[in-house]
Amino acid sequence: MKSHKVVTACMCATVLVLLTATLCGQQDPGPRGAPVGAGSPVAGLTSNELRFFNDGAKRFITPDTVSSGLGPSFNGDFCGTCHSQPAEGGSSPSATAYPNIGANPQVALATAAGATNTVPSFINANGPVREARFKYKLNADGTPDTRRPDGGVHDLFTIAGRSDAPGCVYPQPNFAQALATNNVIFRTPTPVFGAGLIETIDENTLINNANANAAQKLAFGIVGTFNRSGNDGSITRFGWKAQNKSLLMFAGEAYNVEVGVTNELFPNERGNFTSPTIPAGCLLNTTPEDTSNFLGRRAAAANDAQVLSDITAFADFMRFLDQPTPSCTGTACSASIQNGNAKFSAVGCALCHTPSLTTGHSTFAPAALSGVQANLFSDLMLHNMGSGLADGVSQGAANGNQFRTAPLWGIGQRTYFLHDGRTADLLQAIQQHQSTGSEANQSIVQFNALSPSDQQDILNFLRSL
Numbered sequence: 001m002k003s004h005k006v007v008t009a010c011m012c013a014t015v016l017v018l019l020t021a022t023l024c025g026q027q028d029p030g031p032r033g034a035p036v037g038a039g040s041p042v043a044g045l046t047s048n049e050l051r052f053f054n055d056g057a058k059r060f061i062t063p064d065t066v067s068s069g070l071g072p073s074f075n076g077d078f079c080g081t082c083h084s085q086p087a088e089g090g091s092s093p094s095a096t097a098y099p100n101i102g103a104n105p106q107v108a109l110a111t112a113a114g115a116t117n118t119v120p121s122f123i124n125a126n127g128p129v130r131e132a133r134f135k136y137k138l139n140a141d142g143t144p145d146t147r148r149p150d151g152g153v154h155d156l157f158t159i160a161g162r163s164d165a166p167g168c169v170y171p172q173p174n175f176a177q178a179l180a181t182n183n184v185i186f187r188t189p190t191p192v193f194g195a196g197l198i199e200t201i202d203e204n205t206l207i208n209n210a211n212a213n214a215a216q217k218l219a220f221g222i223v224g225t226f227n228r229s230g231n232d233g234s235i236t237r238f239g240w241k242a243q244n245k246s247l248l249m250f251a252g253e254a255y256n257v258e259v260g261v262t263n264e265l266f267p268n269e270r271g272n273f274t275s276p277t278i279p280a281g282c283l284l285n286t287t288p289e290d291t292s293n294f295l296g297r298r299a300a301a302a303n304d305a306q307v308l309s310d311i312t313a314f315a316d317f318m319r320f321l322d323q324p325t326p327s328c329t330g331t332a333c334s335a336s337i338q339n340g341n342a343k344f345s346a347v348g349c350a351l352c353h354t355p356s357l358t359t360g361h362s363t364f365a366p367a368a369l370s371g372v373q374a375n376l377f378s379d380l381m382l383h384n385m386g387s388g389l390a391d392g393v394s395q396g397a398a399n400g401n402q403f404r405t406a407p408l409w410g411i412g413q414r415t416y417f418l419h420d421g422r423t424a425d426l427l428q429a430i431q432q433h434q435s436t437g438s439e440a441n442q443s444i445v446q447f448n449a450l451s452p453s454d455q456q457d458i459l460n461f462l463r464s465l
Helices: 003-010 014-024 047-060 105-109 175-180 195-200 203-211 214-220 247-259 297-302 310-319 335-346 426-431 441-449 452-464
Strands: 131-134 136-138 144-149 184-187 382-384 402-404
Touching (some): 047 310, 131 136, 131 175, 175 184, 214 441, 247 310, 426 441
Antiparallel strands (some): 136 144, 382 402
C-alpha cells in the first residue's frame, strides 16, 4: 500500500479501526501493571470508620450459600465475583491480564456444589463477567413479544442440583433462543472505586457543570440530561444508565438481582422469568435473608459492626473506597501522556468526561469525603450514544440509546470496555462511540483527524488514569 493511502486510512472511520491500528502503529498499551493504586480506603477516616470499611470489605468477598440466601437464581455468589480487577471494588476479572485473580468465575460457578447449569455461550473463561437482560417479554413459545418491553435481568444460573438446595428443580432461561431472536443484551460490572465521592457531589455542582461550556457543547452536538429518581426527583448516578440513587440502593438491588439474596430494601424473592412462579422446592429460606442483626444492648456495644445488614456494610465499603491513583500527574508524566491529556480535551472528550468535580459535605465521614477533588472524568449525565451502542433497554428516564458517561478513573487497569464488554481494546472502544445519533460523533471525527502519534498519546494518557 502506498504511503498516502496509509495516511488516509489513519484518518478513516470505525470500520477501519483494526486496519488503522496495524498500518499506523496506534495500539492500546493494555492494562497497567503494579502498583495497583486502587482498593484502599479514602484518606482521613477515623479508626471507627476504618473498622466499618474493613468489615464491609470482608463481607464483599464472602461467598453466599443457599442457606445464607443464594438464589433461587443468580449471576454470582458474592460481590467480588463481578468487582475484583485490579482490586476488590473494581471491574470484571481477566485471566490473561491478572492471572492471580483467575479466569471468569462464572464458568466454575455454573456447576459449583453439584449445580446442573449449562454455561451460556456468551460466558467463557477468558471473557468478561456478564449479566443478561432481555429486550422484550416472551410469548408462550419463547419468542420475543415486541409489543411488551422487558429490560430486566435474567439470571444465568439457578440453584437446581446444588447439594445445599435438595429438591429444587428450576430451569435456566433459554439463552440460545434469546440470542437467536436478538432478544438479549449484556452488561458488565461498573467499578465502584471512589463511589462515596460520587455520592457526595451535590446537585448544584452537577447542574453547574452541565451548563458549563454551553457553546462548545452545542457545536459538538452534545446535549445530555440527568436520570432522576421516580420517587423524589433527585439526580441518580450509579449504574450504566445512572439508574440508582444511592450506594445503599445500589448494594440492595445488586444483592437481590445478582446474588439472589433478599434484603431490607428488596425483601421478596425474584425468579428468572422462565417460569411464571418460583418452584416451591427452591424457596428454602424465610425472607428477607439479609437483615440488621438485632443484638442486645450489651452485645451491640461490643460488636457494633455486626449489627449492620450486609447491604449496609457493602455501602460502607463502597462509600469509603478511594478513587484510583493514576500512574502520574502533571509534569511528572511523560511528554506523550501530557500531550494526550491536552488532545483529549481538544477533540471534545472532556466535554462529557469532566476531569474532576469537587464533593460537597458528607455526614458519613466529613474529613474523608467532604471538599475532595474527585478525578472521575465524568459528568454523570445521560447521553445518546447512537445506534451502535444502543441496547434498547430503558431504566428510569434513560432510553434505549442513552448511557451515563462512564467514569474513566482506573481505566488504565481495566480489561473490558463498554456496557457489554464487547472489546478489550481501548482504541476500538473509542471508535465504537461513533454511530448514527451519537453525541460523540464530532469528537470521534476530530480524533480520527489527529496524527497517529497524537492518537497514541491519547491512548497512553487514558492508560495512565
